[in-house]
Amino acid sequence: MLIRRWTVVGHRVLHSRETTDASRPGRPPLVLVHGSGTTSRYFRPLLQALDGTVPAAAVELPGIGSSSADDIPTDVAGLADVLADWLRTTRRHPTTLVGNSMGCQVVTDVAIRHPELVERLVLIGPTVDRHRHGFFRQAALLLADAFRERPSLIATVLTDSALTNRSAALKYMRAALRHRIDQRLPLVRQPVLIVRGERDPMVTQPWVEELRDLTRDVRLEVVRGAGHGTHHGHPHVVAGLLEPLAPTHSDQEDPGDDFGRRAATSA
Template identity: 40%
Template sequence: MSRWDSHTFTPAAGTRVHAAALGPRDTPEVVCVHGLGCSYRYWLPFARALAPHARTVAPDLPGFGRTRGPRRALGIRQLSLALADWLRATGRGPTVLVANSIGCQIVVDLAVHAPELVGPVVLDGPTFDRRARSLWTQTARLLRDIPWESPALWPPLLTSYAECGPRRALRTCRYALDDPVESKLHLLRTPVVVARGARDPVVPEAWAREVTALLPQGRLLSVPGAGHAVHFSAPGALARVTLDLLPGRARDTDGDAPR
């Protein structure tokens, strides 16, 4: 399984939303929501780790990856509305959602206006620490994260950033910095795992603990040695907790779970 096994383009959110998928069609499904400037590409290691137990579907939100977007960048609410439209257009929901970085903010916002679409959730590196909502602070933290990420992350990441362009990435980041995610966490009323790489400077341990405490059904997972992109650098660890959230799969994967 070196590649995604299918690509679809679905009319939704005023565009044609691209999504890549990997895994058997007769298994439970997991939908992945990418972070700032990213796309379906950097979810592939995680999708491989989940197969053959689950099918991973990774959509590109408008303006990112292979999904065309409007000329102006979209804010967190607009991106979560786009995700909701795609989920409805494809007949999904409630579904297991795994999100990374500002994708976590998008999923949390989804619970504000479309809670019926939200199943169990994994928040992988949830942004932004409310004590550090500064573009310069976050840029410095991202630079400190570089040594803790796999070198294999950079090709898919750079390709994705080239697709969305620096202007869209910067504007989206500013929208995300203005999003008070902590005020909405109580609306996620499904089981939620907050996953944090133990080396992640973007998501300090204190912030990860605060996020977890604000969730009605939250628990914290710390992944040793990992940085901000746990799903890429430690996909097996994230896959194991994700499988625990799937219907009928809880705690029954001993002996054949991802490593």
């Protein structure tokens, strides 16, 4: 069973879905970061695949899902700072940050701006391809991907769109298109794993190979038959890639429930 947690971070309240052992003393969980317009709900298959094996938490950024919509950052750097504040508040660091789509851009900036919080990065379907830029082109590619995903992912994304603050969704899209992950990755000093779905129309093989060549300590994995939502359609494959990367120790004390409010309900 997964649990849901609400954490007060400054003047914001951030929501997360977590495995039952995500607050295990001395072992920070993997932290999963969603893409634009999606919530932690689309990480549920991966969280369930990890539950009981590797502690993991999928956090929702401001204006997304059940997180408050107060003071939504307008750029990726601002979103990265919010995530860093959450990691410090929950004392879940140093850890492995796992991003999907725009989440890759956010975790990359956390690694650069707050390197002490990050052991390594996992980038699943990293956007935005500089060779295929532009709102309408990205929208067309996302539509093409819908025909390559499981119906359960499409249903989740459609529901998530109703749970996302409209102002937040617009700010996230603009932030993603302005951010240049290809210019930021060379500044990353932590190990990086890039994961691409073989059938992902948004993230091509030449693009991930270009990103791979920008980073000094990097590994590239391609998941056969997967689309952009590799973690949802092939959760056990992705879990197998993540399990060896889970943090095994921390100098922090057990955070217990002091940092937030926890609802031990099915997520």
